[in-house]
Amino acid sequence: MYNHLLTAFTCVADCGSFHRAAEKLYLSAPSVMKQINTLEKQLDLKLLNRTSQGVRLTPAGQVIYRHAKFLFDYSEKAIAEAHMQSETAEKTFCIGSSLLNPCKPFMDIWYRVNDAFPGYKLHIVPFEDDHRDILEEIAALGIKYDFLVGVCDSAEWGRLCDFYPLGTVQHGCAVSREHPLAAKNRLTIEDLYGQTVMMVKAGDSVCVDRIRNELLRHPEIHIEDTAQFYDIEVFNRCAQTRNVLLTPECWRDVHPGLVILPVDWDFPIPYGLLYAKNADPDVLKLLSLLDAVTDAKASEQ
Numbered sequence: 001m002y003n004h005l006l007t008a009f010t011c012v013a014d015c016g017s018f019h020r021a022a023e024k025l026y027l028s029a030p031s032v033m034k035q036i037n038t039l040e041k042q043l044d045l046k047l048l049n050r051t052s053q054g055v056r057l058t059p060a061g062q063v064i065y066r067h068a069k070f071l072f073d074y075s076e077k078a079i080a081e082a083h084m085q086s087e088t089a090e091k092t093f094c095i096g097s098s099l100l101n102p103c104k105p106f107m108d109i110w111y112r113v114n115d116a117f118p119g120y121k122l123h124i125v126p127f128e129d130d131h132r133d134i135l136e137e138i139a140a141l142g143i144k145y146d147f148l149v150g151v152c153d154s155a156e157w158g159r160l161c162d163f164y165p166l167g168t169v170q171h172g173c174a175v176s177r178e179h180p181l182a183a184k185n186r187l188t189i190e191d192l193y194g195q196t197v198m199m200v201k202a203g204d205s206v207c208v209d210r211i212r213n214e215l216l217r218h219p220e221i222h223i224e225d226t227a228q229f230y231d232i233e234v235f236n237r238c239a240q241t242r243n244v245l246l247t248p249e250c251w252r253d254v255h256p257g258l259v260i261l262p263v264d265w266d267f268p269i270p271y272g273l274l275y276a277k278n279a280d281p282d283v284l285k286l287l288s289l290l291d292a293v294t295d296a297k298a299s300e301q
Helices: 004-015 018-025 029-043 059-090 104-116 134-139 155-160 206-216 232-240 281-300
Strands: 048-051 054-057 092-097 121-126 148-151 161-176 196-199 222-225 244-248 258-262 268-276
Touching (some): 004 018, 004 029, 004 048, 004 054, 004 059, 018 029, 092 104, 104 148, 104 281, 134 155, 155 161, 161 232, 196 206, 196 232, 206 222, 206 268, 268 281
Parallel strands (some): 196 244
Antiparallel strands (some): 048 054, 148 268, 161 244, 161 258, 161 268
């Protein structure tokens, strides 16, 4: 990280002799002299006084020597810190977390398998839910994140990452707290008659498309397409209108102005871990351990 000429210069100054410095550097004495001459020429300074008794630093040489020693010390500390950071990075799982994709499900499963990863730490990386940028966040798996957690049967997401299912959640309907339906404990399809149901566009989610097909069988229900992927603005729009928002029930705490009601239907959507295609070996190791834990629990039952 520093000029090799400085190394030769400080060694000569410490040894007080070109010959002793040459032995220490495993070079010939003429080679060491040539390096000192080159350094003095580059700096346009005389650094050493050559005498029959050896070499001594000139006043300018003393300044360069002092600062060279500082540079060596600083470089060694920088390299040590870089090695430490490298080791830390290799022993850290980075977990993305947002309002709609919180990392808590990962934390819950981490403690089932963390004994197999001694020295590993978790680093939570927050990000914003934005329907315009979410695909960039998904594409950052393997670079910015090791894992994201979320509900997912999106074809677009599947094109960018792999998915490890942890379970399923049901779809419900969100309404503002002032909506007439908010007083109900549970909805039926008929409760949605005369309502506008907001949902993502057709073609990306198999589960949502099944619900859409069911609702289309009831002409009394109006469907309004939202952005392809939900963000907080979708929930804001629902809270500010008398519309109904199709949403997984696990998002019941996303917006305090909304209530999410279960519906008499069976349209589960998978949730789980999103991870990079061609993921690192430790990511795949963690997933295989989850498989083993799941299989063990299943055999006990």
